[in-house]
Amino acid sequence: MSLILTPEEKEMLEGKHGKATRKAMEIITTLGEIYGAKRLIPVASVQIAGVSYHNLGEAGLEYLSEIAEDGRVRVLTTLNPAGMDMLEWKKHGISEDFAMNQERVVETFERMGVITTCTCTPYLIGNLPHYGEHIAWAESSAVCFANSVIGALTNREGGPSALATALTGKTAEYGFHLEENRVAQVKYDVQAELKDTDDFGLLGQVIGTRTGKTIPYITGVEKASIEELKSFCASVATYGGVAIFHMGGITPNKTPIPDKTEVVTDDDLRAARVELDDEGAKIDFISVGCPHASIKEIAKIAEMLDGKKVAKGKTVWITTAKPTKDLAIKMGYYDKIENAGAFLVADACCAVAPLKGKFTGLMTDSAKACFYARGKNKFKTEIRTIEQCIKEAIS
Numbered sequence: 294m295s296l297i298l299t300p301e302e303k304e305m306l307e308g309k310h311g312k313a314t315r316k317a318m319e320i321i322t323t324l325g326e327i328y329g330a331k332r333l334i335p336v337a338s339v340q341i342a343g344v345s346y347h348n349l350g351e352a353g354l355e356y357l358s359e360i361a362e363d364g365r366v367r368v369l370t371t372l373n374p375a376g377m378d379m380l381e382w383k384k385h386g387i388s389e390d391f392a393m394n395q396e397r398v399v400e401t402f403e404r405m406g407v408i409t410t411c412t413c414t415p416y417l418i419g420n421l422p423h424y425g426e427h428i429a430w431a432e433s434s435a436v437c438f439a440n441s442v443i444g445a446l447t448n449r450e451g452g453p454s455a456l457a458t459a460l461t462g463k464t465a466e467y468g469f470h471l472e473e474n475r476v477a478q479v480k481y482d483v484q485a486e487l488k489d490t491d492d493f494g495l496l497g498q499v500i501g502t503r504t505g506k507t508i509p510y511i512t513g514v515e516k517a518s519i520e521e522l523k524s525f526c527a528s529v530a531t532y533g534g535v536a537i538f539h540m541g542g543i544t545p546n547k548t549p550i551p552d553k554t555e556v557v558t559d560d561d562l563r564a565a566r567v568e569l570d571d572e573g574a575k576i577d578f579i580s581v582g583c584p585h586a587s588i589k590e591i592a593k594i595a596e597m598l599d600g601k602k603v604a605k606g607k608t609v610w611i612t613t614a615k616p617t618k619d620l621a622i623k624m625g626y627y628d629k630i631e632n633a634g635a636f637l638v639a640d641a642c643c644a645v646a647p648l649k650g651k652f653t654g655l656m657t658d659s660a661k662a663c664f665y666a667r668g669k670n671k672f673k674t675e676i677r678t679i680e681q682c683i684k685e686a687i688s
């Protein structure tokens with residue numbers, strides 16, 4: 294074993310801290326051995342994916358229940374979206390059966406001490422690492438955001454490895470925990486106009502598709518809001534598997550600028566848009582909030598829907614984290630959205646909720662949502678700005 298363990302880590306591996314901790318330490322040390330890590334390092338927080346009962350199924354739930362017998366998390370841990378809004382699921386057409394099973398999953402995590410807020414933007418609701426901090430997150434868009442926009446350090450964890458880190462507080466030091474693996478490899482000079490979250494999603498689609506897992510250094514983006522960056526992260530991670538990027542003047546990590554340069558033009562973005570716009574899509578589902586909407590986005594949508602009505606035959610989901618929904622309730626945004634006949638859905642998203650067969654055409658501002666709507670739910674898609682999505686909803 295090339296891994297050197299501390300006395301406490303050895304005790305965990307020997308089972309002196311319980312069955313679940315032993316199992317978790319076995320997972321962490323096995324990964325460390327596979328990837329040639331020399332030691333384990335403590336993490337400041339964990340984000341676990343694989344929460345929707347839709348993806349987890351009974352076998353996954355059984356595994357979790359076994360861990361929950363004596364497993365308790367040692368660091369701040371939150372969850373990725375579940376398959377439904379944990380409180381208002383009924384009005385979103387979720388079946389009793391599914392709801393009961395989803396509740397069992399979330400209760401199991403709760404028994405372990407996980408903070409059961411289910412969101413892919415944990416950094417917007419209190420699971421926020423600082424620059425240089427080691428964490429273990431699983432959601433690909435959040436991993437990309439944490440590594441790149443915040444400058445925290447995380448690998449793209451799987452569900453079991455993230456949970457194992459939560460139970461031990463440790464991860465093996467390899468991959469993106471090491472500075473030498475975070476260096477930019479190809480420069481992308483953006484010569485395209487970027488106006489909204491949908492454009493940033495398309496940019497992520499173009500760069501992700503071209504770069505694969507190669508680390509991009511992006512120039513030419515003069516400014517980007519948190520909302521635009523979260524859209525870019527989701528897309529570049531989905532279409533390319535990118536876990537870290539650098540954006541000149543915007544992201545904080547230091548890296549040498551690569552010589553090899555590629556150019557991204559308006560034409561590239563237009564081609565990406567055409568690729569996501571399915572011919573003959575009959576839009577009956579409009580979803581904004583992939584990744585989960587910020588309070589700023591919700592405020593904007595609430596104003597647009599105030600006093601309006603969602604058209605017959607259309608369903609609108611604005612997906613967000615529960616603490617953001619609570620804030621939206623307090624600010625009166627929830628009433629404006631729901632009185633218009635749209636839904637402000639917490640804890641879930643259009644990709645992990647059981648929506649297959651319920652709709653045929655999705656309009657969204659998210660390139661990532663298009664990817665999953667097509668792949669998992671077989672919906673046709675159209676990508677538009679948030680304003681255009683809301684206009685479509687009420688027309």
Ligand code: F3S
Pocket residue numbers: 373374413432434527582583584585612641642643644645661662665
């Ligand atoms: Fe989040 Fe679901 Fe999109 S997990 S990034 S809202 S596909």
